Amino acid sequence: MSGRLFTSPMFLGFDHLEQMLERASKTSSEGYPPYNIEQISPTGLRITLAVAGFAMEDLQITQEDNQLVIRGRQTDDSEGRVFLHRGIAARQFQRAFVLAEGIEIGGAWLDSGLLHIDLVRPQPEVRVKRIEIGRTEAGRRAGREGGELVKARPARVLRSAAVEE
Template identity: 75%
Template sequence: MTRTSPFGSPLFLGFDHLEQMLERLSKNGGEGYPPYNIEQTGPSSLRITLAVAGFTMDDLSITVEDSQLVIRGRQAEEAQNRVFLHRGIAARQFQRTFVLADGIEVKGAWLDSGLLHIDLERIQPESRARSIQIGMRPAGASR
């Protein structure tokens, strides 16, 4: 079965990066850890909150890569001399990815009581309409 792309039409010029982001998003769609909330905190601002209990600021990293917000967590190796009678708290790494629309900027992040908060803001773009003048074909240009 052939998979068709929503951007397969010749009318969508230069949208290859969107198709790649949708593919990456579909691969990450089944992950459930860590749980998160997305809330609107103002008319043009959002906050993502992730539950990252057990992680310190040094264990977490936040980057923006190709219009994607990537949050990674990796806990430091525990001391080898610890003996667990029961281990119910997993020390596992994670990567959570959010696709950012054009004009969304990360304003800041902070860790508080096991919750990682990331503030985002939508920057209102200015209208960029312009006229294209039609001229004569340059001499020597192929048809």
């Protein structure tokens, strides 16, 4: 058995989905920083990360292809300070989320140590497209030329070479 998920011939063009699943399984299983994902509307999601101790300039959010990547890097401001106990993490992190096709970033804000990122999934419009069926071999090569569907042309009728007098 192969390691591929979509081996059925009914799944045409789903190679990218298989790659996304593979990429998601390779992401770090580390639990820092903790996060929530909530549905805030029928088309909206919100990711909330607990980033206590991070300022806005310590955080970076990027969208790299179909991945949302959040990075945090604190500057060491503990110079001259003596800690008897240091239980608040001051470490860098990177957290990545794989986004489905069409998901858009709605905005991000930092509030009381929580980083909120809103995502919007626009509703796709239903597309119905009729495919013309040709009567000749030209119908087999019905592809796209210049954005237009190539329509089947009727076959040429060959006339006999006999000349009428």
